[in-house]
Amino acid sequence: TALVIGDVMGRGVRAAAVMGQLRTAVRAYARLDLPPHEVLQLLDGLATEIDPSQIATCVYAVHDPNEGRLVYASAGHLPILVRDEHGAIHRAPEPTGPPLGTGGWLHTSDTIPLAPGSTAVLYTDGLVERRDADIDEGLHQLEAALAGATGSPKVVCDRLMRALGVTETHDDDVAVLVLQHPARVGGDAELFRNAALDLLGGVEAAPRARAFASGVLTSWRFPPDLHDLGVLAASELVANSLQHGTPPMRLRLRRTDRRLIIEVTDGDDHLPRRRRADAGDEAGRGIAIIATIASSWGSRRTPGGGKSVWCEFALPTT
Structure with missing residues (x-):
């Protein structure tokens, strides 16, 4: 904020x-x-x-x-x-x-x-x-x-x-x-949660990130549609970081009373941008997917020379 x-x-x-x-x-x-x-x-x-x-x-x-x-x-x-x-x-x-x-x-x-x-x-x-x-x-x-x-x-x-x-x-x-x-104390604390996973890179990073996000969102009792969107967003953000970023990389999920925030940080300070991928391109669709499924997304440089790429989903009101 x-x-x-x-x-x-x-x-x-x-x-x-x-x-x-x-x-x-x-x-x-x-x-x-x-x-x-x-x-x-x-x-x-x-x-x-x-x-x-x-x-x-x-x-x-x-x-x-x-x-x-x-x-x-x-x-x-x-x-x-x-x-x-x-x-x-x-x-x-x-x-x-x-x-x-x-x-x-x-x-x-x-x-x-x-x-x-x-x-x-x-x-x-x-x-x-x-x-x-x-x-x-x-x-x-x-x-x-x-x-x-x-x-x-x-x-x-x-x-x-x-x-x-x-x-x-x-x-x-x-x-x-x-x-x-x-x-936050008592039952109110249940609405504000945080979970993080350090990613070591390599081919196993993406499936580890998906499994971690799925487990966290299941433990937070998210409905199936929001669970699946969150896992997809985590997967795309991690894939983007693996392709364009540098270590150290970290996946973080945060829940507030109104939002689910998914964030990936890495050591490269080049900020991603949304672009239109041509039919024959094998890459370039990750940020476009994030922008389509999430309520909002963005990126910022972090202290020490890295960056953070994040997206958030509005939680259903009860």
């Missing part, structure tokens, strides 16, 4: 127009599954083209619940705050690059832990900045408020706004985004 928040300097029609274009662009860039700092670099170039006199701060973060961390890049924006599963407050390191529109191309990605039971908060400076006080005072006040703010993300947002004195007459615009990674 990608999360983004930003703030264009200034007010009025010009600032609103710049923000609207950046918002549209970031939604498109997010679909490319790029690392956070590459998204900010693209936005930086676009902001310079739109209006060189306008700059904006922004933070773009990606959360993978199975990794237990938030990977982010910050273009001059205020730090992400995280309350961990023990209630301690952590502040992400300082911005990892200059504001958008400066043309710096110096952004990097960083990480902050986000284990089950944690809450992360992204916000604009209107929440913590006051004319009569240093901004660090506002940040400390926000940290204290987050330490005692429990409940759903909406409840946490409301409590933080009240604690920082934001009312309808507030003289600055405020945006707050709350992400929770809940700890």
Whole structure:
């Protein structure tokens, strides 16, 4: 899941127009599954083209619940705050690059832990900045408020706004985004599962992957049609990795309350693309099959120089 928040300097029609274009662009860039700092670099170039006199701060973060961390890049924006599963407050390191529109191309990605039971908060400076006080005072006040703010993300947002004195007459615009990674306990944990298989390559890798996927999906009690589609998707993704990727290779299946996600990672960073295979071609149909049977699919580069190719299926509602 990608999360983004930003703030264009200034007010009025010009600032609103710049923000609207950046918002549209970031939604498109997010679909490319790029690392956070590459998204900010693209936005930086676009902001310079739109209006060189306008700059904006922004933070773009990606959360993978199975990794237990938030990977982010910050273009001059205020730090992400995280309350961990023990209630301690952590502040992400300082911005990892200059504001958008400066043309710096110096952004990097960083990480902050986000284990089950944690809450992360992204916000604009209107929440913590006051004319009569240093901004660090506002940040400390926000940290204290987050330490005692429990409940759903909406409840946490409301409590933080009240604690920082934001009312309808507030003289600055405020945006707050709350992400929770809940700890799954009891019967609820049955809906969130994860299984992985390391693939050694060779001719035995594909049948091993199919058998593994079939066994996992059977143990998760998926209906026959979804079971068969999942096994087919795993087989095609593994075959694609065997043909075009390099070791190490890994198959991972994840179940949430709404989705089945099948993912294959390998050591090659060349991203696949969907293409039309001619009648005589012996290859080139795997990604087309995935795109046809799955609800969605994509690929992204992973830290260390490899890639991940994934697809997901929407689970039937009950």
